[in-house]
Amino acid sequence: MGFKSDVLLVCTSLECESGEEMLSAMELAKKEGADIVELCIASMSFSHISEVERLVTLRTLPSILSFGPDYLKKPCRRYSEKTRLEILKRAVELDLEFVEIHHQVCSKKLIDELKRQRSKTRIIVSNHVHKGDFTREKLADLIIDMQSTDADIIKLVIDVKSITDVAPLFHMLTHCQVPLIARAMGERGLISQLLGPKYGASMIFGSLGAKLIPGLPPLVSIKHVYKLENMNSDTKIFGVVSNPVGHSKGPLLHNPAFRHTGYNGIYVPLLVDDINEFFRVYSCNDFAGFSVGIPHKETAVSCCDEVHPLALSIGAVNTIFRRPMDGKLVGYNTDCEACITAIEDAFRERFVRNGEALHVSPIAGKLFVLVGAGGAGRAIAFGARSRGARVVIFNRNFERAKALAMAVSGEALPYESLNDFRAEKGMILANASAVGMEPNTDQTPVSKVALKSYELVFDAVYTPRNTRLLQEAAEVGATVVSGVEMFIRQALGQFKLFTGGLGTQLLLISRLLVSNLNQIVICITLPNLLAFSLVPAPEDFMRKIVLEQF
Numbered sequence: 001m002g003f004k005s006d007v008l009l010v011c012t013s014l015e016c017e018s019g020e021e022m023l024s025a026m027e028l029a030k031k032e033g034a035d036i037v038e039l040c041i042a043s044m045s046f047s048h049i050s051e052v053e054r055l056v057t058l059r060t061l062p063s064i065l066s067f068g069p070d071y072l073k074k075p076c077r078r079y080s081e082k083t084r085l086e087i088l089k090r091a092v093e094l095d096l097e098f099v100e101i102h103h104q105v106c107s108k109k110l111i112d113e114l115k116r117q118r119s120k121t122r123i124i125v126s127n128h129v130h131k132g133d134f135t136r137e138k139l140a141d142l143i144i145d146m147q148s149t150d151a152d153i154i155k156l157v158i159d160v161k162s163i164t165d166v167a168p169l170f171h172m173l174t175h176c177q178v179p180l181i182a183r184a185m186g187e188r189g190l191i192s193q194l195l196g197p198k199y200g201a202s203m204i205f206g207s208l209g210a211k212l213i214p215g216l217p218p219l220v221s222i223k224h225v226y227k228l229e230n231m232n233s234d235t236k237i238f239g240v241v242s243n244p245v246g247h248s249k250g251p252l253l254h255n256p257a258f259r260h261t262g263y264n265g266i267y268v269p270l271l272v273d274d275i276n277e278f279f280r281v282y283s284c285n286d287f288a289g290f291s292v293g294i295p296h297k298e299t300a301v302s303c304c305d306e307v308h309p310l311a312l313s314i315g316a317v318n319t320i321f322r323r324p325m326d327g328k329l330v331g332y333n334t335d336c337e338a339c340i341t342a343i344e345d346a347f348r349e350r351f352v353r354n355g356e357a358l359h360v361s362p363i364a365g366k367l368f369v370l371v372g373a374g375g376a377g378r379a380i381a382f383g384a385r386s387r388g389a390r391v392v393i394f395n396r397n398f399e400r401a402k403a404l405a406m407a408v409s410g411e412a413l414p415y416e417s418l419n420d421f422r423a424e425k426g427m428i429l430a431n432a433s434a435v436g437m438e439p440n441t442d443q444t445p446v447s448k449v450a451l452k453s454y455e456l457v458f459d460a461v462y463t464p465r466n467t468r469l470l471q472e473a474a475e476v477g478a479t480v481v482s483g484v485e486m487f488i489r490q491a492l493g494q495f496k497l498f499t500g501g502l503g504t505q506l507l508l509i510s511r512l513l514v515s516n517l518n519q520i521v522i523c524i525t526l527p528n529l530l531a532f533s534l535v536p537a538p539e540d541f542m543r544k545i546v547l548e549q550f
Helices: 019-031 049-058 081-093 108-117 136-147 163-175 219-226 250-261 275-281 299-303 309-314 335-353 375-386 398-407 415-420 468-475 483-498 540-549
Strands: 009-014 036-040 063-066 098-102 122-129 153-159 180-185 203-205 236-242 265-271 287-292 319-322 329-332 367-371 390-395 411-414 427-431 454-459 479-481 509-516 519-526 529-536
Touching: 009 019, 009 219, 019 036, 019 049, 049 081, 063 081, 081 098, 081 108, 098 108, 108 122, 122 136, 136 153, 136 163, 153 163, 163 180, 163 275, 180 203, 219 250, 236 250, 250 265, 250 483, 275 299, 287 483, 299 329, 309 329, 309 375, 319 483, 335 375, 335 427, 335 454, 335 479, 335 483, 367 375, 375 390, 375 398, 375 427, 390 398, 390 415, 398 411, 411 415, 454 468, 454 483, 468 479
Parallel strands: 009 036, 009 203, 036 063, 063 098, 098 122, 122 153, 153 180, 236 265, 236 287, 367 390, 367 427, 390 411, 427 454, 454 479
Antiparallel strands: 287 319, 319 329, 509 519, 519 529
Protein backbone atom coordinates (compact mmCIF):
# COMPACT_ATOMS: atom_id res chain seq x y z
CA MET A 1 0.00 0.00 0.00
CA GLY A 2 1.09 3.57 -0.56
CA PHE A 3 1.14 6.16 2.21
CA LYS A 4 -2.53 6.31 3.15
CA SER A 5 -4.70 9.27 4.01
CA ASP A 6 -8.38 9.93 3.48
CA VAL A 7 -7.66 12.18 0.49
CA LEU A 8 -4.83 12.63 -1.99
CA LEU A 9 -2.20 15.01 -0.62
CA VAL A 10 -0.38 17.18 -3.13
CA CYS A 11 3.03 18.33 -1.92
CA THR A 12 5.64 20.74 -3.24
CA SER A 13 9.22 21.32 -2.10
CA LEU A 14 10.27 24.76 -0.88
CA GLU A 15 13.93 25.76 -1.19
CA CYS A 16 14.46 29.31 0.02
CA GLU A 17 17.23 31.42 1.54
CA SER A 18 15.26 32.62 4.56
CA GLY A 19 12.31 31.79 6.72
CA GLU A 20 10.38 34.79 5.37
CA GLU A 21 10.87 33.55 1.82
CA MET A 22 9.73 30.10 2.93
CA LEU A 23 6.53 31.56 4.36
CA SER A 24 5.87 33.58 1.19
CA ALA A 25 6.46 30.49 -0.96
CA MET A 26 4.10 28.57 1.30
CA GLU A 27 1.33 31.08 0.59
CA LEU A 28 1.91 30.70 -3.15
CA ALA A 29 1.86 26.92 -2.78
CA LYS A 30 -1.48 27.15 -0.97
CA LYS A 31 -2.86 29.37 -3.75
CA GLU A 32 -1.76 26.91 -6.42
CA GLY A 33 -3.40 23.97 -4.67
CA ALA A 34 -0.75 22.34 -2.48
CA ASP A 35 -2.06 20.47 0.56
CA ILE A 36 1.35 20.11 2.19
CA VAL A 37 4.88 21.48 1.69
CA GLU A 38 8.35 20.08 2.15
CA LEU A 39 10.60 22.56 3.96
CA CYS A 40 14.11 21.97 2.63
CA ILE A 41 15.96 23.47 5.59
CA ALA A 42 19.38 22.81 4.05
CA SER A 43 18.65 25.57 1.52
CA MET A 44 18.23 28.18 4.27
CA SER A 45 20.83 30.51 5.70
CA PHE A 46 20.25 30.94 9.42
CA SER A 47 22.43 31.83 12.39
CA HIS A 48 20.28 30.35 15.12
CA ILE A 49 17.83 27.48 15.43
CA SER A 50 15.16 29.95 16.54
CA GLU A 51 14.73 31.02 12.90
CA VAL A 52 13.67 27.50 12.01
CA GLU A 53 11.44 27.36 15.08
CA ARG A 54 9.70 30.53 13.90
CA LEU A 55 9.14 29.02 10.45
CA VAL A 56 7.59 25.91 11.96
CA THR A 57 5.42 27.94 14.32
CA LEU A 58 4.14 30.31 11.60
CA ARG A 59 3.53 27.69 8.91
CA THR A 60 0.17 27.98 7.15
CA LEU A 61 0.19 24.51 5.60
CA PRO A 62 0.97 21.06 6.99
CA SER A 63 4.70 20.55 6.47
CA ILE A 64 7.51 18.04 6.11
CA LEU A 65 10.83 19.18 7.54
CA SER A 66 13.59 17.74 5.37
CA PHE A 67 17.18 18.13 6.58
CA GLY A 68 19.35 15.35 5.24
CA PRO A 69 22.44 14.92 3.07
CA ASP A 70 22.42 16.52 -0.36
CA TYR A 71 21.07 13.40 -1.96
CA LEU A 72 19.26 15.33 -4.69
CA LYS A 73 22.55 16.93 -5.70
CA LYS A 74 21.30 20.49 -5.19
CA PRO A 75 23.27 23.37 -3.66
CA CYS A 76 22.83 23.42 0.13
CA ARG A 77 24.57 24.84 3.14
CA ARG A 78 26.50 22.52 5.39
CA TYR A 79 25.53 22.37 9.03
CA SER A 80 26.90 20.07 11.71
CA GLU A 81 25.18 16.83 12.56
CA LYS A 82 24.52 18.29 15.99
CA THR A 83 22.59 21.20 14.44
CA ARG A 84 20.64 18.88 12.19
CA LEU A 85 19.65 16.67 15.10
CA GLU A 86 18.64 19.67 17.22
CA ILE A 87 16.39 20.94 14.45
CA LEU A 88 14.76 17.55 13.96
CA LYS A 89 14.10 17.20 17.69
CA ARG A 90 12.74 20.72 17.98
CA ALA A 91 10.39 20.17 15.03
CA VAL A 92 9.05 17.06 16.75
CA GLU A 93 8.59 18.96 20.02
CA LEU A 94 6.61 21.61 18.10
CA ASP A 95 4.30 18.91 16.69
CA LEU A 96 5.29 19.47 13.06
CA GLU A 97 3.30 17.06 10.91
CA PHE A 98 6.29 15.22 9.39
CA VAL A 99 10.07 15.09 9.63
CA GLU A 100 12.15 13.38 6.97
CA ILE A 101 15.51 11.70 7.55
CA HIS A 102 17.66 10.18 4.86
CA HIS A 103 18.30 6.47 5.20
CA GLN A 104 22.07 6.95 5.06
CA VAL A 105 22.12 8.96 8.29
CA CYS A 106 19.20 7.25 9.97
CA SER A 107 19.22 4.55 12.63
CA LYS A 108 16.66 2.78 14.75
CA LYS A 109 18.22 4.49 17.76
CA LEU A 110 17.55 7.95 16.27
CA ILE A 111 14.00 7.01 15.32
CA ASP A 112 13.30 5.68 18.80
CA GLU A 113 14.69 8.87 20.34
CA LEU A 114 12.45 11.05 18.18
CA LYS A 115 9.42 8.86 18.86
CA ARG A 116 9.86 9.30 22.58
CA GLN A 117 9.55 13.07 22.11
CA ARG A 118 6.66 13.19 19.72
CA SER A 119 2.94 13.47 20.08
CA LYS A 120 1.71 13.97 16.49
CA THR A 121 4.80 14.03 14.26
CA ARG A 122 5.19 11.19 11.77
CA ILE A 123 8.70 10.16 10.78
CA ILE A 124 9.64 9.59 7.13
CA VAL A 125 12.80 7.69 6.17
CA SER A 126 13.84 8.40 2.58
CA ASN A 127 16.28 6.92 0.10
CA HIS A 128 17.40 8.03 -3.34
CA VAL A 129 18.30 5.20 -5.70
CA HIS A 130 20.64 6.66 -8.31
CA LYS A 131 20.88 5.60 -11.93
CA GLY A 132 21.63 1.97 -12.43
CA ASP A 133 19.90 -1.34 -12.85
CA PHE A 134 17.28 -2.14 -10.25
CA THR A 135 14.51 -4.69 -10.07
CA ARG A 136 11.37 -5.16 -8.05
CA GLU A 137 13.32 -7.55 -5.85
CA LYS A 138 16.10 -5.03 -5.17
CA LEU A 139 13.62 -2.30 -4.36
CA ALA A 140 11.70 -4.64 -2.08
CA ASP A 141 14.91 -5.53 -0.22
CA LEU A 142 15.72 -1.83 0.18
CA ILE A 143 12.26 -1.10 1.53
CA ILE A 144 12.57 -3.94 4.04
CA ASP A 145 15.89 -2.47 5.19
CA MET A 146 14.32 0.99 5.52
CA GLN A 147 11.36 -0.46 7.36
CA SER A 148 13.70 -1.94 9.96
CA THR A 149 14.33 1.61 11.24
CA ASP A 150 10.73 1.61 12.55
CA ALA A 151 9.92 4.79 10.63
CA ASP A 152 6.25 5.58 10.13
CA ILE A 153 6.54 6.15 6.38
CA ILE A 154 9.01 5.09 3.68
CA LYS A 155 9.88 7.49 0.85
CA LEU A 156 11.61 6.11 -2.22
CA VAL A 157 13.07 8.30 -4.97
CA ILE A 158 14.64 6.66 -8.01
CA ASP A 159 16.55 7.92 -11.04
CA VAL A 160 15.18 6.39 -14.24
CA LYS A 161 16.75 5.99 -17.65
CA SER A 162 13.50 4.98 -19.34
CA ILE A 163 9.80 5.36 -18.71
CA THR A 164 9.65 1.59 -18.28
CA ASP A 165 11.84 1.92 -15.17
CA VAL A 166 8.84 3.44 -13.39
CA ALA A 167 6.89 0.17 -13.48
CA PRO A 168 8.58 -1.29 -10.33
CA LEU A 169 7.43 1.76 -8.36
CA PHE A 170 3.82 1.11 -9.34
CA HIS A 171 4.27 -2.50 -8.21
CA MET A 172 5.70 -1.34 -4.87
CA LEU A 173 2.81 1.09 -4.32
CA THR A 174 0.29 -1.66 -4.98
CA HIS A 175 1.89 -4.44 -2.96
CA CYS A 176 4.10 -2.83 -0.31
CA GLN A 177 2.92 -3.53 3.23
CA VAL A 178 4.33 -0.29 4.67
CA PRO A 179 3.19 3.29 4.07
CA LEU A 180 5.11 4.37 0.95
CA ILE A 181 5.72 7.63 -0.91
CA ALA A 182 7.25 6.96 -4.35
CA ARG A 183 8.76 9.26 -6.96
CA ALA A 184 10.78 8.77 -10.16
CA MET A 185 13.09 11.60 -11.23
CA GLY A 186 13.25 13.32 -14.61
CA GLU A 187 10.79 13.76 -17.45
CA ARG A 188 10.67 10.00 -18.02
CA GLY A 189 9.52 9.62 -14.43
CA LEU A 190 6.61 12.06 -14.68
CA ILE A 191 4.02 9.29 -14.68
CA SER A 192 5.10 8.25 -11.18
CA GLN A 193 3.24 11.33 -9.95
CA LEU A 194 0.45 11.55 -12.52
CA LEU A 195 -0.48 7.86 -12.25
CA GLY A 196 0.62 7.20 -8.68
CA PRO A 197 -2.87 7.68 -7.16
CA LYS A 198 -4.22 4.86 -9.33
CA TYR A 199 -1.78 2.47 -7.66
CA GLY A 200 -2.43 3.65 -4.13
CA ALA A 201 -0.24 6.73 -3.70
CA SER A 202 -1.76 9.18 -1.23
CA MET A 203 0.97 11.80 -1.58
CA ILE A 204 2.41 13.12 -4.81
CA PHE A 205 4.69 16.04 -5.63
CA GLY A 206 4.28 18.97 -8.00
CA SER A 207 6.33 22.01 -9.01
CA LEU A 208 5.56 25.51 -7.77
CA GLY A 209 4.94 28.63 -9.83
CA ALA A 210 6.94 29.14 -13.00
CA LYS A 211 9.70 26.81 -11.83
CA LEU A 212 9.49 23.77 -14.10
CA ILE A 213 11.14 20.65 -12.69
CA PRO A 214 11.54 17.61 -14.98
CA GLY A 215 9.40 14.79 -13.63
CA LEU A 216 7.10 17.02 -11.58
CA PRO A 217 3.77 18.27 -12.95
CA PRO A 218 2.97 21.89 -12.07
CA LEU A 219 0.68 22.19 -9.06
CA VAL A 220 -1.92 24.04 -11.11
CA SER A 221 -2.05 21.27 -13.72
CA ILE A 222 -2.55 18.64 -10.99
CA LYS A 223 -5.55 20.54 -9.68
CA HIS A 224 -7.06 21.99 -12.86
CA VAL A 225 -5.99 19.79 -15.79
CA TYR A 226 -5.56 16.28 -14.40
CA LYS A 227 -7.71 16.56 -11.24
CA LEU A 228 -5.87 13.59 -9.74
CA GLU A 229 -8.06 13.56 -6.66
CA ASN A 230 -10.70 11.84 -8.83
CA MET A 231 -8.42 8.96 -9.81
CA ASN A 232 -8.97 5.43 -8.49
CA SER A 233 -7.84 1.89 -9.22
CA ASP A 234 -10.41 1.56 -12.02
CA THR A 235 -9.19 4.64 -13.92
CA LYS A 236 -8.14 3.82 -17.49
CA ILE A 237 -4.83 5.24 -18.67
CA PHE A 238 -4.41 7.02 -21.99
CA GLY A 239 -1.53 9.16 -23.18
CA VAL A 240 0.61 10.52 -25.96
CA VAL A 241 3.64 8.38 -26.78
CA SER A 242 6.26 10.72 -28.19
CA ASN A 243 9.82 12.03 -27.94
CA PRO A 244 9.84 14.94 -27.31
CA VAL A 245 6.47 15.10 -25.59
CA GLY A 246 6.45 18.36 -23.63
CA HIS A 247 4.81 20.29 -26.49
CA SER A 248 1.69 18.11 -26.55
CA LYS A 249 -1.61 19.77 -25.70
CA GLY A 250 -3.47 16.45 -25.62
CA PRO A 251 -3.99 16.52 -21.84
CA LEU A 252 -5.76 19.89 -22.15
CA LEU A 253 -8.39 18.39 -24.45
CA HIS A 254 -8.81 14.75 -23.45
CA ASN A 255 -8.96 15.18 -19.67
CA PRO A 256 -11.80 17.77 -19.70
CA ALA A 257 -13.61 15.62 -22.27
CA PHE A 258 -13.33 12.53 -20.04
CA ARG A 259 -14.79 14.47 -17.13
CA HIS A 260 -17.58 15.99 -19.22
CA THR A 261 -18.71 12.55 -20.42
CA GLY A 262 -18.25 10.89 -17.04
CA TYR A 263 -15.62 8.52 -18.42
CA ASN A 264 -13.15 7.30 -15.78
CA GLY A 265 -9.94 7.99 -17.69
CA ILE A 266 -6.78 10.08 -17.54
CA TYR A 267 -4.59 11.26 -20.43
CA VAL A 268 -0.90 11.90 -19.71
CA PRO A 269 2.34 12.68 -21.60
CA LEU A 270 4.53 9.61 -22.08
CA LEU A 271 8.16 10.28 -23.01
CA VAL A 272 9.07 7.04 -24.76
CA ASP A 273 12.45 6.15 -26.24
CA ASP A 274 11.75 2.52 -27.23
CA ILE A 275 8.12 2.02 -28.19
CA ASN A 276 8.40 -1.77 -28.43
CA GLU A 277 9.78 -1.98 -24.89
CA PHE A 278 7.09 0.40 -23.67
CA PHE A 279 4.28 -1.83 -24.90
CA ARG A 280 6.04 -4.93 -23.55
CA VAL A 281 6.24 -3.50 -20.03
CA TYR A 282 2.89 -1.71 -19.89
CA SER A 283 0.83 -4.54 -21.33
CA CYS A 284 -2.18 -4.64 -19.02
CA ASN A 285 -5.65 -3.50 -20.05
CA ASP A 286 -5.43 -0.50 -17.72
CA PHE A 287 -3.14 1.11 -20.33
CA ALA A 288 -6.08 1.45 -22.67
CA GLY A 289 -5.17 3.81 -25.50
CA PHE A 290 -2.46 5.97 -26.96
CA SER A 291 -1.87 8.89 -29.25
CA VAL A 292 1.36 8.29 -31.17
CA GLY A 293 3.66 11.20 -31.96
CA ILE A 294 7.17 11.93 -33.21
CA PRO A 295 9.16 9.77 -34.01
CA HIS A 296 7.10 6.62 -33.42
CA LYS A 297 4.22 6.77 -35.92
CA GLU A 298 5.77 4.40 -38.44
CA THR A 299 7.47 2.08 -35.95
CA ALA A 300 4.20 1.77 -34.04
CA VAL A 301 2.63 -0.14 -36.93
CA SER A 302 4.72 -3.19 -36.06
CA CYS A 303 3.68 -2.91 -32.39
CA CYS A 304 0.03 -3.45 -33.23
CA ASP A 305 -1.73 -6.80 -33.37
CA GLU A 306 -4.14 -5.38 -35.93
CA VAL A 307 -4.00 -2.26 -38.11
CA HIS A 308 -6.91 -0.47 -39.75
CA PRO A 309 -6.67 -0.70 -43.57
CA LEU A 310 -6.22 3.08 -44.03
CA ALA A 311 -3.39 3.19 -41.49
CA LEU A 312 -1.84 0.11 -43.05
CA SER A 313 -1.84 1.69 -46.51
CA ILE A 314 -0.36 4.91 -45.09
CA GLY A 315 2.26 2.94 -43.16
CA ALA A 316 1.79 5.01 -40.00
CA VAL A 317 -0.52 5.02 -36.99
CA ASN A 318 -1.24 7.96 -34.72
CA THR A 319 -3.74 6.13 -32.52
CA ILE A 320 -3.54 2.77 -30.74
CA PHE A 321 -6.45 1.32 -28.82
CA ARG A 322 -6.21 -1.74 -26.58
CA ARG A 323 -9.29 -3.85 -27.25
CA PRO A 324 -10.76 -4.77 -23.86
CA MET A 325 -12.09 -8.18 -24.86
CA ASP A 326 -8.70 -9.65 -25.77
CA GLY A 327 -6.08 -7.01 -24.91
CA LYS A 328 -4.93 -6.73 -28.53
CA LEU A 329 -3.47 -3.44 -29.77
CA VAL A 330 -5.33 -2.02 -32.77
CA GLY A 331 -3.76 0.79 -34.79
CA TYR A 332 -5.58 3.63 -36.56
CA ASN A 333 -4.71 6.84 -38.37
CA THR A 334 -6.84 9.89 -37.61
CA ASP A 335 -4.23 12.33 -38.97
CA CYS A 336 -5.20 11.78 -42.59
CA GLU A 337 -8.79 13.01 -42.49
CA ALA A 338 -7.97 15.59 -39.81
CA CYS A 339 -5.52 17.47 -42.00
CA ILE A 340 -7.37 17.20 -45.29
CA THR A 341 -10.75 18.23 -43.89
CA ALA A 342 -9.12 21.22 -42.15
CA ILE A 343 -7.70 22.36 -45.50
CA GLU A 344 -10.95 21.64 -47.37
CA ASP A 345 -13.02 23.56 -44.83
CA ALA A 346 -10.76 26.60 -45.17
CA PHE A 347 -11.38 26.58 -48.92
CA ARG A 348 -15.13 26.02 -48.45
CA GLU A 349 -15.40 28.98 -46.07
CA ARG A 350 -13.92 31.18 -48.76
CA PHE A 351 -16.26 29.81 -51.41
CA VAL A 352 -19.27 30.40 -49.15
CA ARG A 353 -18.18 33.99 -48.53
CA ASN A 354 -17.98 34.49 -52.28
CA GLY A 355 -21.40 32.89 -52.83
CA GLU A 356 -19.96 30.06 -54.92
CA ALA A 357 -21.20 26.45 -54.96
CA LEU A 358 -18.78 23.58 -54.46
CA HIS A 359 -19.65 19.98 -55.30
CA VAL A 360 -16.22 18.32 -55.23
CA SER A 361 -13.19 18.54 -52.99
CA PRO A 362 -11.68 22.01 -53.32
CA ILE A 363 -8.20 20.51 -53.52
CA ALA A 364 -9.00 18.21 -56.46
CA GLY A 365 -6.57 18.84 -59.30
CA LYS A 366 -4.45 21.28 -57.31
CA LEU A 367 -0.70 20.98 -56.91
CA PHE A 368 -0.16 19.92 -53.31
CA VAL A 369 3.37 20.60 -52.05
CA LEU A 370 4.25 18.55 -48.97
CA VAL A 371 7.27 19.17 -46.73
CA GLY A 372 8.14 16.11 -44.66
CA ALA A 373 7.80 12.38 -45.27
CA GLY A 374 7.48 11.04 -41.73
CA GLY A 375 4.36 9.61 -40.13
CA ALA A 376 2.30 12.81 -40.38
CA GLY A 377 3.62 13.50 -43.87
CA ARG A 378 2.56 10.06 -45.07
CA ALA A 379 -0.95 10.56 -43.70
CA ILE A 380 -1.27 13.96 -45.39
CA ALA A 381 0.09 12.66 -48.70
CA PHE A 382 -2.41 9.80 -48.82
CA GLY A 383 -5.24 12.15 -47.86
CA ALA A 384 -4.35 14.67 -50.56
CA ARG A 385 -4.09 11.94 -53.17
CA SER A 386 -7.47 10.50 -52.15
CA ARG A 387 -9.02 13.89 -52.96
CA GLY A 388 -7.48 14.05 -56.40
CA ALA A 389 -4.61 16.44 -55.69
CA ARG A 390 -1.25 16.21 -57.48
CA VAL A 391 1.33 15.59 -54.75
CA VAL A 392 4.93 16.84 -54.78
CA ILE A 393 7.11 15.87 -51.82
CA PHE A 394 10.20 17.55 -50.36
CA ASN A 395 12.11 15.88 -47.54
CA ARG A 396 15.66 16.14 -46.20
CA ASN A 397 16.01 12.40 -46.70
CA PHE A 398 15.42 12.19 -50.44
CA GLU A 399 15.04 8.40 -50.43
CA ARG A 400 12.11 8.67 -48.02
CA ALA A 401 10.56 11.34 -50.24
CA LYS A 402 10.90 9.09 -53.30
CA ALA A 403 9.36 6.11 -51.49
CA LEU A 404 6.36 8.15 -50.39
CA ALA A 405 5.96 9.74 -53.81
CA MET A 406 5.84 6.30 -55.38
CA ALA A 407 3.17 5.19 -52.89
CA VAL A 408 0.86 8.10 -53.80
CA SER A 409 1.75 8.36 -57.49
CA GLY A 410 3.36 11.70 -56.82
CA GLU A 411 6.73 13.32 -57.43
CA ALA A 412 9.74 13.75 -55.13
CA LEU A 413 12.14 16.66 -55.51
CA PRO A 414 15.37 17.54 -53.66
CA TYR A 415 14.78 19.47 -50.44
CA GLU A 416 17.31 22.09 -51.49
CA SER A 417 15.10 23.13 -54.41
CA LEU A 418 12.02 23.85 -52.26
CA ASN A 419 12.39 27.64 -52.22
CA ASP A 420 12.87 27.71 -55.99
CA PHE A 421 9.83 25.53 -56.74
CA ARG A 422 7.21 27.77 -58.32
CA ALA A 423 5.60 25.44 -60.82
CA GLU A 424 2.31 27.29 -60.93
CA LYS A 425 0.19 29.82 -59.08
CA GLY A 426 -2.43 28.74 -56.56
CA MET A 427 -0.54 25.80 -55.09
CA ILE A 428 -1.19 24.33 -51.63
CA LEU A 429 1.69 24.03 -49.16
CA ALA A 430 1.58 21.63 -46.20
CA ASN A 431 4.40 21.52 -43.69
CA ALA A 432 4.54 18.13 -41.96
CA SER A 433 8.07 18.58 -40.63
CA ALA A 434 9.07 19.81 -37.17
CA VAL A 435 10.60 23.01 -38.58
CA GLY A 436 9.24 25.97 -36.63
CA MET A 437 8.18 23.98 -33.58
CA GLU A 438 9.03 25.31 -30.13
CA PRO A 439 11.68 26.11 -29.13
CA ASN A 440 12.90 26.82 -32.69
CA THR A 441 10.13 29.27 -33.51
CA ASP A 442 12.35 31.49 -35.65
CA GLN A 443 12.70 28.76 -38.28
CA THR A 444 10.55 28.22 -41.35
CA PRO A 445 10.74 25.60 -44.13
CA VAL A 446 9.91 28.01 -46.96
CA SER A 447 11.06 31.58 -47.57
CA LYS A 448 8.55 34.42 -47.59
CA VAL A 449 9.29 35.20 -51.22
CA ALA A 450 8.52 31.62 -52.26
CA LEU A 451 5.21 31.70 -50.37
CA LYS A 452 3.77 34.11 -52.94
CA SER A 453 3.12 31.11 -55.21
CA TYR A 454 0.76 29.44 -52.74
CA GLU A 455 -2.98 29.97 -52.39
CA LEU A 456 -3.20 28.14 -49.06
CA VAL A 457 -0.56 27.24 -46.47
CA PHE A 458 -1.08 24.61 -43.77
CA ASP A 459 1.37 23.97 -40.91
CA ALA A 460 1.03 20.76 -38.87
CA VAL A 461 3.08 22.40 -36.11
CA TYR A 462 0.73 23.72 -33.42
CA THR A 463 3.22 24.93 -30.83
CA PRO A 464 3.23 27.82 -31.41
CA ARG A 465 -0.22 28.13 -32.88
CA ASN A 466 0.79 30.90 -35.26
CA THR A 467 4.16 29.78 -36.61
CA ARG A 468 6.53 31.97 -38.56
CA LEU A 469 5.50 30.08 -41.71
CA LEU A 470 1.84 30.97 -41.18
CA GLN A 471 2.61 34.58 -40.26
CA GLU A 472 4.61 35.15 -43.44
CA ALA A 473 2.07 33.28 -45.57
CA ALA A 474 -0.70 35.54 -44.30
CA GLU A 475 1.43 38.61 -44.99
CA VAL A 476 1.72 37.65 -48.67
CA GLY A 477 -2.02 37.03 -48.96
CA ALA A 478 -2.34 33.25 -48.62
CA THR A 479 -5.12 31.52 -46.71
CA VAL A 480 -3.56 29.93 -43.63
CA VAL A 481 -4.61 26.86 -41.62
CA SER A 482 -3.10 26.24 -38.21
CA GLY A 483 -1.97 22.85 -36.96
CA VAL A 484 -4.41 23.38 -34.10
CA GLU A 485 -7.20 22.53 -36.56
CA MET A 486 -5.60 19.20 -37.43
CA PHE A 487 -4.79 18.53 -33.78
CA ILE A 488 -8.38 19.06 -32.66
CA ARG A 489 -9.84 16.91 -35.44
CA GLN A 490 -7.45 14.00 -34.96
CA ALA A 491 -8.02 14.19 -31.20
CA LEU A 492 -11.76 13.97 -31.80
CA GLY A 493 -11.26 10.75 -33.74
CA GLN A 494 -9.05 9.39 -30.99
CA PHE A 495 -11.52 10.31 -28.25
CA LYS A 496 -14.29 8.38 -29.98
CA LEU A 497 -12.03 5.32 -30.28
CA PHE A 498 -10.80 5.60 -26.69
CA THR A 499 -14.29 5.81 -25.17
CA GLY A 500 -16.18 3.42 -27.42
CA GLY A 501 -18.16 6.12 -29.17
CA LEU A 502 -18.89 8.63 -26.42
CA GLY A 503 -18.17 11.19 -29.11
CA THR A 504 -21.77 10.71 -30.23
CA GLN A 505 -22.86 12.42 -27.01
CA LEU A 506 -19.98 14.88 -26.72
CA LEU A 507 -17.76 15.09 -29.76
CA LEU A 508 -15.05 16.96 -27.89
CA ILE A 509 -14.18 20.20 -26.23
CA SER A 510 -13.02 21.25 -29.65
CA ARG A 511 -11.66 24.70 -29.14
CA LEU A 512 -9.45 26.19 -26.47
CA LEU A 513 -8.79 29.64 -27.81
CA VAL A 514 -7.75 32.80 -26.06
CA SER A 515 -10.52 35.38 -26.38
CA ASN A 516 -8.77 37.75 -24.03
CA LEU A 517 -6.82 37.56 -20.78
CA ASN A 518 -9.94 36.88 -18.74
CA GLN A 519 -11.84 34.14 -20.50
CA ILE A 520 -11.54 30.90 -22.42
CA VAL A 521 -13.78 30.34 -25.41
CA ILE A 522 -14.98 26.75 -25.47
CA CYS A 523 -16.88 25.34 -28.42
CA ILE A 524 -18.72 22.10 -27.61
CA THR A 525 -20.29 20.21 -30.51
CA LEU A 526 -23.37 18.15 -29.61
CA PRO A 527 -25.53 16.14 -32.05
CA ASN A 528 -27.89 19.03 -32.79
CA LEU A 529 -26.30 21.94 -31.01
CA LEU A 530 -23.30 24.19 -31.38
CA ALA A 531 -22.87 25.79 -27.97
CA PHE A 532 -20.40 28.51 -27.13
CA SER A 533 -19.68 29.39 -23.54
CA LEU A 534 -17.42 31.90 -21.87
CA VAL A 535 -15.66 30.39 -18.88
CA PRO A 536 -13.98 32.93 -16.59
CA ALA A 537 -10.38 32.12 -15.72
CA PRO A 538 -10.28 32.29 -11.89
CA GLU A 539 -6.67 33.25 -11.29
CA ASP A 540 -3.59 34.48 -13.11
CA PHE A 541 -1.92 31.12 -12.63
CA MET A 542 -4.87 29.34 -14.25
CA ARG A 543 -4.61 31.64 -17.25
CA LYS A 544 -0.90 30.84 -17.44
CA ILE A 545 -1.36 27.07 -17.50
CA VAL A 546 -4.41 26.94 -19.79
CA LEU A 547 -5.07 30.15 -21.68
CA GLU A 548 -1.60 30.47 -23.14
CA GLN A 549 -1.44 26.85 -24.37
CA PHE A 550 -2.71 27.77 -27.83
